[in-house]
Amino acid sequence: MIVETLATGDELRLGEIVDTNSAYIAQALADHGLTVSRMTVVGDARHDIAAAIAEAAARADVVLVTGGLGPTDDDLGREALADVLGVGLEIRPEAVQAIADRIGRPPNAKNVRQARAPVGVDLIANTCGTAPGMCARCGACTVYAMPGVPYEMEQMLALSVLPAMLEAREDAAGASARRYFVVHGVPESEVAIALDAIHDPAIVAGTRVSHGSVLIRLWAHAGGPDEVQRALEVAGGIVIERFGSAICGEGDHDLAYFAGHALIDRGLTVAVAESCTGGTVAARLASVSGISAALREAVVAYSDDAKVRRLGVDARLLREHGAVSAEVARAMAEGIRVASGADVGVATTGIAGPAGGSAEKPVGLVYVASASAEGNDVSEKRFRGNRAAIVERSAETALWMLLNEARRR
C-alpha cells in the first residue's frame, strides 16, 4: 500500500511551525507495518492544494491530507478537494447538526463553512472539534482529509482513518499483529543493533524515541494468525532476554503509564517534589487515567524558601551543598514523603538552563532522588540539549525511579 501525506497551511510553508502531523501519521502507520513514501507541504492556496492532491493521488493508493478544514476563508481544503473530484460543494445537514451539538449554539456563517463538503464524499466524525473529516475516491486512490489541529487529527486517525486503511489491507491478504516494548536507559542505536538478532522474515522490527525512552515495535505479517503469533512470541523472547530489567513494560505506552499503573496495581501512594522539572513529573503522572488513587500530591518548590517550608529541607544543607546537589534532592524526596504520608517520594533538582549554569554546576546537571520506608536513592545526570529536552529527560528519570520503587514490592 503506497501512502503519501499532504500537510496544508501557510504557517507551515512559511516555517512558523514545523509539520509534526506528517511525522505523527508516519509513526502511527509504521506501528502497523505501513510506510509513508512521500510527504508534501503546501500553503493555503486552493490551486496549490488541489495540484498537490491530484499529483499524490496519481502516485499513491492512499493520500492523507491534514489542514485546510478550519472555519476561515483561508481554509480551502474542501474547495481544493472538490476541484480535484470535479464536483461542487454542498452543505451537509448532518454536519450542521454535529457542529451545533458541539458548540452548543446555532452555527454562525463561518461554522457553516465547515459543514460543506464536495458532493458525494463520505464524512468522518470529529470527536473533539467542529470540522468533519472527508473520505473520497480519486481514481484508484483513496483520499482522506483530516483537520490540522493535532489532537483532532490524532483522534480521527486512530478512530476512523487507520481502521479503514487496515481493513482495506486485510482484505488484500494474510494476517498481521504487533507487539511493543519500552526500554529505558539504552541508546536507540544500541537497541537497533540488538534487534538485528531477529532474523525471522515475518518480523519487521523498528524503534522510536519517546520522551527519552525507546519504543521497540515488532510487526509480524504472515499467512495466518497462528504463524503471526508464533513469530511474535519468538521475537519478543529475544527482546526480553536482551534487555531484561531495562524494559519498562510491554505495550505502546509511555513510561508514565507503566510507572503509574505499577503504583496503582500495587496499591502504593506517591508524592512528588519538583524543582527544575517545574511540574512536568506530576503532569506526566496526571496523564494516566485513574492516577488519583496513587498520586497523593506534588509540590513545585523553585525557591530555597519553599524547599525549607514545604518540604522540610534543612537550610544548612542548602547553604553547604547548594539547591542543586545530591543531598538536597534526597532531602526533598524524604521531605515530601513524610509530609504527605505517601509510600514513595520522588524529587528533582537541577539546572535546566539556558541561564544559571557554572563551571562546577553546568546546565544539564540534574539530581533525581526517590525515598521510601526502605531507604533512598539518588541519581546524578548530566543531560545535553535545550531547556525543554533537559526537563523532559529529568522527568523521565524520575518516572523510571518510581517504576523501580514499585517493582521492588
Added chain:
Amino acid sequence: MIVETLATGDELRLGEIVDTNSAYIAQALADHGLTVSRMTVVGDARHDIAAAIAEAAARADVVLVTGGLGPTDDDLGREALADVLGVGLEIRPEAVQAIADRIGRPPNAKNVRQARAPVGVDLIANTCGTAPGMCARCGACTVYAMPGVPYEMEQMLALSVLPAMLEAREDAAGASARRYFVVHGVPESEVAIALDAIHDPAIVAGTRVSHGSVLIRLWAHAGGPDEVQRALEVAGGIVIERFGSAICGEGDHDLAYFAGHALIDRGLTVAVAESCTGGTVAARLASVSGISAALREAVVAYSDDAKVRRLGVDARLLREHGAVSAEVARAMAEGIRVASGADVGVATTGIAGPAGGSAEKPVGLVYVASASAEGNDVSEKRFRGNRAAIVERSAETALWMLLNEARRR
C-alpha cells in the same frame, strides 16, 4: 522567485524524526522576503529523490535539497542529482583536499564518496563538515544540495546559498514583514470574521490555534519597507481595536510566555494550586526562562486530604460542595497564596475524564480561580474533548487569569 524545499531521508518519511530543516530554511528566507511554496520529504531511494528533484525543478526557480550527502551507501543524493542532470559522477580533487584538511588524515573510501559530484556542478564549501554542497542548473531552475545535518546546512545556507539567491533575485524591489498577536477566549471562527475587516491587498491575514488560544498572523508584502510598515501599522490597529483586552500580547509566543513575562516585569510572585491540571500550569510557566523570579511554588493536590493539609481548604467546603466546585477552587487559590506568601494564587479543580463524571458534574466541568490581596475571581468552564484537551484548556484559562491579575497592577 518560486522556491521549494526537498528533504531526503528514511528517518524523515518514517516519522522517526521531524523535518525541521525545511521550516528553518523557510524562516531564513522569509526574513529576506522570500517564501517557500512547497516542501517535500522523500526517503533514501535514488529514484524517489531524482523524481522529486525533477518535479520540483519543473515548478520552481530554486530548489533547496537537504540530506543524502553523507558517506554511507544509502546516501544517494549525488547519484540522484546526476540522474536528473543526465551526467555521470566524478571525483573532485579540490573536495578530496578539503576533506583531508578537515579530518586531518588521508580520506578513506567512505570519505572519498563525499568528494564525488555530478560532472559540471559547482561545489559549495562546507565550513563545519566533510560533505561539500552542490549547485546545478536544471533547465530554468537552480538546484542547491546541502547536507542534512542541521548546523552544517544552516552555515552553508547563511554563508553561500542565501547570498547567491539574493544576488540572483530579479525583483529586488519587494519587501515583506510579519506581525503577530495572540488572542484568548474568542473562537477561531470569530477571529477570522473580524479579520475580514482588513481590506489592504498588501496584507495576508491568517490564524492558527495554539494551546487553545488563537495566533493572528499579519503578513505584508509591498514595493518597499516603508509601505510594508504602514500596512502592518494599519492592519495591527484594526486587530487591536477589535480584540482589545482579549489580546494576550504581540509576538509569536504562547500565553505562558506572555503571562510569565507580565509577572516578571511587574515584580509579582505567583503560587499555583492544581487539581485536575496535575502540574501542567506549573510546567507551562516553568517553560519560561527566568520564571524562577516569579514562581514561588506549586502544589498538585489531587486528594481532599492534600487540599486540606497543603492548601488549608476547609473540610466543610469539600463536604458541602465537593472538590469540583467554585467554593473549593477559590479556597485553593487563597490557600496557596497565603501559605506561599506570593502576590497571586491561582487554582484549578475539575473533571478531566474519561472517568469521574456525573449528570450534575460532567467530564469537562472545570473551575479556575485566582486570588490576590485585592480579592478573588472564579471562572466556571465546560470544556469538550479528551483528557489531554481538557487539561490543556484548563491550564490556558489559569494562565489567562494570571495575565489579567498582572495587568491590573
